[in-house]
Amino acid sequence: MSHPLSISERARAGLGARSEGGAPDAAYLDGLNDEQRAAVVATEGPVLMLAGAGTGKTRALTTRIAHILASGRAYPSQILAVTFTNKAAREMRERVRGLIGDGMEGMRWLGTFHSIAAIILRRHAELAGLKSTFTILDADDQVRLAKQVINDAGLDEKRWTGRHIATVIDGWKNRGLTPDSTPGNEAYFFAEGRAIELFRTYQDRLKTLNAADFGDLLVHNITIFQKYPDILADYQSRFRYMLVDEYQDTNVAQYLWLRLLAQKSKNICCVGDDDQSIYGWRGAEVENILRFENDFPGATVIRLERNYRSTPAILGAASALISANKARLGKTLWTDRQEGEMVRVRGIWDGDEEARLVCGDIEAEQSSGRALNHMAVLVRASFQMRAFEERFNALGIPYRVVGGPRFYEREETRDAIAYFRLVRSQDDDLAFDRIANKPARKLGGQSLQGVHAHARANGVSNMTAARELITSDELPAVGRNALRKFIEMVDRWAREAKDLPPRDIAEIILEESGYVDYWRHSKSAKADSKLDNLKEVIQAVSEFDTMEAYLDHVALVAEHNEASPDGEVWLMTLHAAKGLEFPVVFLPGWEEEIFPSKRAIDENGEAALEEERRLAYVGVTRAMEDCRISFAANRQVYGQWRSQMPSRFIDELPEDFVQVDSQPGLYGAAARDLASHSRFDGAALETDTYYDNPGWRRARAAKARPAGAPPIIDGRATTVSVNAPGAAKFDVGARVFHQKFGYGRVTEAEGQKLTVEFDHSGPKRVVDTFLEAG
């Protein structure tokens, strides 16, 4: 393959004669700070741009692209710019367009890792044993396929779930492994030691289905690059400049892919923030960014540390928090802003109360003129959302949950797409299975089992098996006729698809298949919205020139632009909040076992704890003006009341930037007084600042600390001491009483934290201040 430089491409890019040397005084450099400017003009050789939260990294990145183009270093088609999300890709495209005007059509290598890898793989599909029309499977298909593989292997599907094996296989692919290169010892614990065998079967099945899953897109690329040096060389010389966004989130496969491509030009600029690496559990390797200077010798490292987003208190709190991590490159965010509120930390009696107070704050902000969409509630896990949703509904506060079930994951959209997939690629058994009898067309379990058995016995796809079966008498006449009709339909659509625009063919398929009628006649309450969604599908299809393009879009751009009205409070997980910013941010549920998540730590120990801490850092740095952290002393989790400890992250916040508004005595001597009330009036507590003054804090700390221990002197203490260590008031064996759990006996004491065997609710960990002598 050759890559002639088209003149029109140059013209579109607005390029004059190519000139060496940049134009450091060009207008687009105006308004950049020194570091940003350095990151823009350091075009040659490897560059690591360590860009802290809110430091204008996208601006630097897009200006860098503009600079490369404007200085004639490369044509748009010679720049590879990869992101993780479509949203980021879109934003980058728009912003580069804003800088250079036209010429963006030539920038065809700006996209997500997966979309770019898919383009490359389609060009060389046969080298990976696929046809260029291969289908891209989504996560759901992967699980279903994995399930089939487990069943075929005769393993117990309950013991080894499809999801489990799919996750294991995905993990290997994230590391760039194939069945041949996966170390044998890794499979030992999975599926009776047969995991690699399952991996191999899974890959064989994919080939038969003419399909690739997400991981394959990258792994096939890598395999092809390694096996065919001429192809690799071709891309190496094409991509003169490479830019990578969110480098801290790259997995091994992506790293290998980048390294192969960058070997020749070495002009690779990776942008990221090790402190915001929160996808380790999905295969992201923070080490990639930590190791950058070793991987790319002679690399220039540029730190963007000037923050344009947040107040000094927010930055101070975030910086102190993240400094507890060991595995980091180290950055210090600063701002020249002076003004701003302290970060507020509030300890609250229980989870419901927390939701009430947060929503009360939101209403108060709203009535003082703050727009609802300038506020966000960020939680660790989605189960925490319910309390807030209930409260929002009760108060009539409009809110928006980010990240719920997505358009392309809904049943009806997936069904519709399965029809399209089958028409395009009749080997797509997953699509076949999904819709062969949906709507019911008398293709019951018997007939389909017959199809499967025949397909497996002859090593052919379900469609092919079906074709063969209708000419034999292996199936009962009813099934045979149904199958024949089904095949005829699919064949007819496939013929029509050659001549008709995708929108028309989509409509024909959905109508003639009876799928639309299926929902029209459905008594389900959801039928109307399903029908609306099907219309949406057709609408979406009509925006594409070919069905192939639409299907790729669906697989790779699993998002759907839905109207996003203003005037709604945002409610989402911390993960979903990455990359966003809000004037006011609420961070509830900062309690041990919830945040940091117990499960994460159980699974991954210290590394997971650091990742949880990065998540906390991401949360705090989303706030522009006002950050309000809270924790509850009691919380219902899975229907059980639990006594909660404040998160260790609370203790890591610096006192200088934090104002504590704990409800009086939650973790101090007044706990019993407090506990004797049946409820707390949120409004009263909010104005109750009596307990929030240094004297009270000192008194509280003094009461809590063991006799003889030095007092905490105000101003000297470096952390917030809501959780000051102290001696337990009760000895092991003591009878105690707790407001929620009743009577019990102390079985273990560790500082103020006691384990109590309650007579009726079993063993619990509680803080001694909640207990009275029983």
Added chain:
DNA sequence: GCGCAGCCCATTTTT
């Protein structure tokens, strides 16, 4: 096919 009872489980989820 459907409806219901019982059972199990329960982070995060860019593509």
Added chain:
DNA sequence: TGGGCTGCGC
């Protein structure tokens, strides 16, 4: 606690 899945009975 509650949702999602399964298996059973019609």
